[in-house]
Amino acid sequence: MNPEHYYIAAGFNLFTEERELAVLFSGEGKPYPDHQMGPSVHDYYLIHTVLDGEGVFQTGNVTQSCKAGDTFVIFPGTLFSYKADHDHPWHYVWVAFQGEAVQPLLEGIGITLEHPVLHVENTSEVYTVYERLRLSFRQSAYPRLESLEASGWLRLLLHHFGLANLHTLPELPREIPEMINRQIDRAVRWITLQFHQQISIDHMASTLGYHRAHLSKAFKARTGMSPKQYLLKVRMEKAKELLCGYLTIDQVSSSVGFNDALYFSKQFRKWSGMAPSEYRSKLRQDSELL
Known part of the structure; x- marks a missing residue:
């Protein structure tokens, strides 16, 4: 048993040569009361998600008490510390990673040095992703494949964080013409390839991240037809x-x-x-x- 934890488990990546996005290690642990890490600095990104219990996270000008569902992010080169509660020490999972794509990925889902903490409601679903990520590192004869698998799970994890953080993101990025055009292109491809299926315009709109009325307005401005009219046109032709x-x-x-x-x-x-x-x-x- 780790002298500072009731329970701890970790998996380590033996292939960390990916420049875009590489998971370094991932784990799960339940430390003893008042267990503290830092003040310290890492040269990689490290994310913790609290499953149970409580603790305090501190970095820069941010000091926040964290409980189940809270996720805190440690940025490379930034002083941090975190400490388990005395009466209800937390149980958390973590993942460390690095790469050229990390900063824009995090910024794109609203995670920055100024806002390094977010909350997820469905901790069981997020825990499953963490667990699959950690278990990617089977120490097999194919570490490159293990690394690819882990980076895939990490992207899915960031997707969950992005969904949890939607309420903090401004609406403006979704109104950028280039982005709208890309989404309309996707809608056109969707209809062109799936016209033989029972297409739900509501489902398509929500999948693309738009309200139906908003998508229909943008779609008509681009094509001269509503999605329903365009679908009928494709089917009839x-x-x-x-x-x-x-x-x-x-x-x-x-x-x-x-x-x-x-x-x-x-x-x-x-x-x-x-x-x-x-x-x-x-x-x-x-x-x-x-």
Whole structure:
């Protein structure tokens, strides 16, 4: 047993040559009452998430009591200290990492030297990610693969922190035209590739990080159509292509995302001015004339 902990477990990366993002080590521990680290300085980033109990974290001008769900970040080259509570010492998990991509990644989710503490509600879900990250280091014959796996789990962990920190982020970055254009491009690709599925515009909007009304407004400004109108356009144009072939009307309907062939026929008539069967007959007549 570690002389300063009731319980401690850790995994270490044997391959730390990744320049973009490399996990160094990860662990879990429950220290004794009043156990303290620092004042000290590290040359890497170190994140702790409290699972249970309490303690105090201090860095720069920040001094904060932390309890279950609180996560604190230690920045390289910055003096810090943290101490377990006397009556209810904390139980926490941690991960250390470094790399060229780290600072912009953290800043992008609202973690800075001035705001190094955040709170996550679902500690069990976050704990699972930490555990999978630590268990990536199996000390196998393939440390490079272990390192890749760990960096993937770290990115997922940062994703959780970003979601927890959304309320602290300004809305302005999401209004940058370049970002909106990228999201509209994603929506267009989504519709173009998934038109045969039962697409929910609400689901697509929430996945892209927008309210439906906001996405529809931006989408229409870019394409001249709402997402629903654009989806219908893609489906109808594809239906026209398929009606040139051997598929039945029912099969064409199903292939372009309509479960009801009668409803498909009604929509196709509105779009083209004729029923699918009429459109097909006209195509064949035109072909014979040629």
